Amino acid sequence: MSGHVVSARSYFAVFLALMVFTALTVWAAYTELGPLNNVVMLGIAFIKATLVILFFMHVWYSEQLTWLVVTASFAVVAVMLLLTMSDILSRGLLGTPGS
Amino acid sequence: MSDHGTAEGHALDHAHQFDDAEQQRDASTLGMWVFVAQEILFFGGLFTAYTVYRSAHPEAFAHASHHLDIMLGGFNTVVLIASSLTMALAVHAAQLGKRGGQVLFLLLTMALGSVFLGVKLIEYGHKFHEGFVPGPNFTYPGSEARYAEMFFSLYFAMTGLHALHMVIGIGILAVLVAMALRGRFGPAYYTPVEVSGLYWHFVDIVWIFLFPLLYLIGRH
């Protein structure tokens, strides 16, 4: 990051990739993939986000600390989602405490 | 980040609390990353609410999602990703000291962002006329009106918060254009463009998730 200049061509390449993935996700939305639909949609979104983070936001060229900050924040969101959903999805399986 | 004078009257290339320009640059960049981290958590709360409610009412959410215009949403996605490209190119131009390129790409980014907001305004107008704005005037065909109203509450909360961040971003870009016109940015100092870029790309990433989650539910 400090001083590293990414070529304009790399940016255009990433943009192209993002367009391809966007088209892909729209195609997948209209295609019956069963339970894989959600996986594919989210997966493509994560790939696009990763491309933006690594190349537009220069994390690919940055120090480890930057990578740690990004990862930590997504990890904490994941924790929030996972543990909350673990409650939602297991309600009624074993009753509630005290009952 | 402005020029600072010393007692001797020479302009310093860094603020007084820093030892040198490199420390200032590293501090500013880390600062913006930490800010982006907290923004991720800020939107994360909304994504959690979305996940909980969509898992509870998948079909109602899918039906409600079909009322969103996938053409406008898709168009906006392309526009916003393009604006990230122009933003990256603006940083590139700043790194190389190309004033013309900086101003051009910053203005393009602002224009694309404004197009995005214009389309969102149109979409919100549509929703208003269809009666899909949550509240006392919400009307929705079908038996799952209340879960559809939940979907639209999330829709407006998430896209509204996102749009607010874009408005702020465009404001920041306007300031950058003014600075770029005065020749403030070059290989030795382009940090404001870089960190504003980080903010702008983050706003793009939020939309990268919002688009499939709001517009593309159950279209198969």
Place this chain on the structure above:
Amino acid sequence: MMEDTTRGTNYLNAEYGVKSWLLTTDHKRIAMLYLISVTAMATLGGLFALFVRLELLTPAGDLFQSDTYNKLFTMHGILMVFFFLIPSVPAVLGNFLVPMMVGARDLAFPRINLLSWYLYVIGAAFVLFALFTGGVDTGWTFYTPYSTSYANTNVIPAALGIFVAGFSSILTGLNFIVTIHRMRAPGLTWFRLPLFIWAHYATSVIQILGTPVIAITILLVAAERSLHLGIFDPKLGGDPVLFQHLFWFYSHPAVYIMILPSMGVTSEIITCFSRKSIFGYSFVAASSMAIAVLGFIVWGHHLFVSGQSVYAAFVFSILSFLVAIPSAVKVFNWTATLYKGSISLDAPMLYALGFIGLFTIGGLTGLFLSTLGTDVHVHDTYFVVAHFHYIMVGGAIMGYLGGLHFWWPKMTGRMYAETPAKVSALIVFIGFNLTFFPQFIVGYLGMPRRYHFYPDEFQVLNVMSTAGASILGIGYLLPFFYFFWSLRHGALAPANPWKAAGLEWKTPSPPPTFNFDQTPIVREEAYAYPLREAEVV
């Protein structure tokens, strides 16, 4: 060569006038601005506590109506949690000391630091507006759907005030993280940092990653009431437990924001007044980070009886036991530091020793609450109230007071009077225990929290608690007198009155605006006691 005492230019007299204070970017002045604001908010919060305890003198709800009583404990909670406990140590002591302890001239972003203070003040203004135009009665926890659909009180301004104050907290954390990463003096490696810095670094991580979640959550409460975005509206399928998940996702880590800085203060005081280096430095440093990480995965223990699934409750219960471990590590290490130390019982040390004991009691009682079975019995009773007051008041506030006393000479250039300070510390300790220990008992016996009437058989313990509260109040009032007195008549403080280790003690008292004439170079570990004579300025 630094002057020992500065009757010349220091940060307090470098500039005069209201503008020089309200537009300052000097971290030390901002710390003083925070000192005044948090003291004001704490005093107001304490006033509400007084009213609560007065009502609870008698079993009947005869002093206030139920609705009014609800407003009293709500305002007490909001003011104390968001406007005193969260900011106190970081915004007052942290702001003052973090740059100095790392050998810097200021924080990384001085103007953002000033913005933090203004956000605090604006947030406080919103909440005070909510208070003086009728109050809020939802509890500081704002549970839905009461807060969103049914309350007729000033929820929106209170919520917005907390939202704004949250960003004050976030920006402070941001500033600390960048400062600690980027602006350490030459030779000051991570494992040479004072534990106060480690504590504030861990706190800042929590502030960054946790606070935004309550920000969006409380914003949604305000949005539901004003814009009809019914995210928590039961009519739209809104889940009250979702609110609790989102609320406690921050509010549990928030308690670690409240305690970690005081733990950092304790490490500084214990080492200085034992004349010994900390036992197990790396364990204490690592435990701060462990608390920050583990603190994020235990929030469900606040939802054990709310309708959360038993499966999730199991998981949160086990994780909650885990988070006790790093706290215990600290207590063991402080104790080992004291062992065979050369102890002097100055006022800061009295507060630090009190902290260790009272925090331990509070922490141990937390284990009863993490245990599913016992929690069903004591949830929403005074047992819980006693538990968190032992940690927040017996722990966090004692740490804050200890730190105020310890660094008072540095911040003001004056020595406070030691005897009244020791007496106050003792009064605080006695008053505190008399107030809150009976609450463990009465809670276990079944007295619910947030009720202003109770069965007759609980009156004796409640009277004891209120008596204790009056004593505690006196203990808190006394420092006002001797601290103010010291500003005029206190002995001029030398640079290092306690002969303590740390870069902040190498500057004059009070320090000059830019802290150091030259950036110090660090060549030794933290807590290098006994200090070489040449180092004792």
